[in-house]
Amino acid sequence: MPSEQGSLGITETKYFTFAEGTDPLLLDCGRTLGPVTLAYETYGELSDARDNAVLICHALSGDAHAAGFNADEDKPGWWDVMIGPGKGFDTDKYFVICANIIGGCKGSTGPSSINPLTGWPYGLSFPFVTIKDMVNAQKRLIEHLGIEKLLCVAGGSMGGMQALQWTVSYPKMVRLVIPIASTGRLSPQAIAFDEVGRAAIMSDPDWRGGDYYEKSVPQRGLSIARMIGHITYLSDKSMHQKFSRNLQDKAEYGYDFVTDFQVESYLHYKGDSFVKRFDANSYLYITKAMDYFDIAQSFGSLTEAFSKVKAKFLVISFSSDWLFPSYQSKEIVRALRQNDIDAIYTEIESDYGHDAFLLETDALASLISNFLKHGRKKV
Amino acid sequence: MPSEQGSLGITETKYFTFAEGTDPLLLDCGRTLGPVTLAYETYGELSDARDNAVLICHALSGDAHAAGFNADEDKPGWWDVMIGPGKGFDTDKYFVICANIIGGCKGSTGPSSINPLTGWPYGLSFPFVTIKDMVNAQKRLIEHLGIEKLLCVAGGSMGGMQALQWTVSYPKMVRLVIPIASTGRLSPQAIAFDEVGRAAIMSDPDWRGGDYYEKSVPQRGLSIARMIGHITYLSDKSMHQKFSRNLQDKAEYGYDFVTDFQVESYLHYKGDSFVKRFDANSYLYITKAMDYFDIAQSFGSLTEAFSKVKAKFLVISFSSDWLFPSYQSKEIVRALRQNDIDAIYTEIESDYGHDAFLLETDALASLISNFLKHGRKKV
Secondary structure, eight states: OOOOOOOOOBOOOEEEEEOSSSSOEEOTTSOEEOSEEEEEEEESOOOTTSOOEEEEEOOTTOOSOOSSBOTTOSSOOTTTTTEETTSSEETTTOEEEEEOOTTSSSSSSSTTSEETTTTEEOGGGSOOOOHHHHHHHHHHHHHHTTOSSEEEEEEETHHHHHHHHHHHHOGGGEEEEEEESOOSBOOHHHHHHHHHHHHHHHHSGGGGGGOOTTSOOOHHHHHHHHHHHHHHHSOHHHHHHHTTTOBSSOSSOOSSSSOOBHHHHHHHHHHHHHHHHOOHHHHHHHHHHHHHOBTTTTTSSHHHHTTTOOOEEEEEEETTOSSSOHHHHHHHHHHHHHTTOOEEEEEEOOSSGGGHHHHOHHHHHHHHHHHHHHHHHHO | OOOOOOOOOBOOOEEEEEOSSSSOEEOTTSOEEOSEEEEEEEESOOOTTSOOEEEEEOOTTOOSOOSSBOTTOSSOOTTTTTEETTSSEETTTOEEEEEOOTTSSSSSSSTTSEETTTTEEOGGGSOOOOHHHHHHHHHHHHHHTTOSSEEEEEEETHHHHHHHHHHHHOGGGEEEEEEESOOSBOOHHHHHHHHHHHHHHHHSGGGGGGOOTTSOOOHHHHHHHHHHHHHHHSOHHHHHHHTTTOBSSOSSOOSSSSOOBHHHHHHHHHHHHHHHHOOHHHHHHHHHHHHHOBTTTTTSSHHHHTTTOOOEEEEEEETTOSSSOHHHHHHHHHHHHHTTOOEEEEEEOOSSGGGHHHHOHHHHHHHHHHHHHHHHHHO
């Protein structure tokens, strides 16, 4: 029987800065980054044995604020439905950490951060970062928090990529892994959508080669990139259910280029609101990191990539997700099993498309809470 | 046994102008259009009984030049594989007409045409046109050619919409209908992709509210719109087969925002070449016509829409087409059968996605040539 679910109340984003002068982060691209700040939040209490830490990794547009309410905000964190007392990630039992990513624009070091060498925002002088680099930065945070071994790393979409990378990069530091609606390598179709989004941003005259800070930002380009993204997060069926061919605020076709259909209005709203909260250069860098993600690449095969992995896996996909389709999760599971790694695979029936990882809360909470409970005991 | 297939050799685009002064085309939007020019080509000979005319309707970016070679061109028409002596549409047997659409930019009256009232290109003063309006214009051409009854109307994608509209608007003029990879109404997902493409064009400063003729054209916006389109024309699987994650002209990741992957290079090439041959305003008008297409709308239901239809149908879809998925063709077939209309339905197994209607030539040719042969006899 699930415990009664509660809210975490007020939560606070914290900041950890490392590589100030010494020991910079060596990146996949060959360059170094330092100082590096990571935004993060924590919920619940770390056990005396330090064996109950769960790291949550977020998706493209997420941030460290996964649960509870930040002061002066009336919207809870992006995965509040899953994190809290009695919830899927039960903060009465687990010490939950949500770490932001480098390259982003939500408090961690990224292209909109001030380059200490110049006193100006990095812009395109920011080095390229990969999913592996993001994980390497998070590892410094986990060590800083005094945790030698994570009970679990979990995440949806790009968060799932980070979870996979964690267990491959640091096999001894991870006991359980939960990649949700994710993939071992981005598909050419997803790369294609990313590239069109980037082309929209970089075609916007306001982008100015990435040097737009303190000027007008490339709103139109970023909005278009986000509109494309949102189509890929929904499914054909969910769009039929949500919008059908319903008109927006009119009884008949307008015969003009103003919004006719509700689906158009939805996309414009999503695009317009995104430009208020996200940095266009971060969008470029993060989508590129996703495009570059192919965990098998330096190993020759996915099976080989997982050969040193020690963790147990719960791999979850959604039936209508066409951006990270189930066959990609199945590829991961097949490669894990070829290494005799304990892997549970579940495809959740859902019409919500890729967005299902944020919406199918009941199914996820039940799967995840059981997996954590049994996984914690067994190891 | 199929006859030996041959080329039509040199073919020529012709132009028919009507509504010069009197009898303008009354459009769905309530406005009138005239004079109206339609580009078209014909192949083969009209029989003495005038009973062998097949009208081919084209898709979004198509034109009247469907087969053979226009003088000074080394590329054949867009459906040359299907139209010619011994081919699917056998010009030894049928008089094949391919008619362009109003709203386009391939020789027919559209937003880039000169508005006779001003002496300047219409731009956004061009009236909105629908699929029904396009068909009404084509009807004038068919009458001009002395044809009272078409043996067949056929087309893929938006061409299939026109074919459906023909038989609903002019049930007595059509004996056989072949809608391929088409739909009775555009889905919200397809509307969404269209709207993002339009937003890209209209966000381009070079678009200038549609008044860019004789100035620089909105290349960047139109190119982005076309890139989005091309993703929807392929399938996830065909992109894996065609591009996988192969890099373009480099051995490893570039760690820059220049093209890394072949799929990116393909899309940019497609986008860049499209802007040389297509008008951005036509892209706006034609996608809007597709978005507005819902053949059931004024009837209340799809079944009711087909209640006066006399034709026999061959409805074809492709298994991997996710832009006009098979379920949409099945909806058409169901509604036809509810009216006791003779409808053959075939889903062709193909990995090519929506593009399959241009690529699965053997399967299409065999289905279509048989359907035409038997259909001509029976009626």
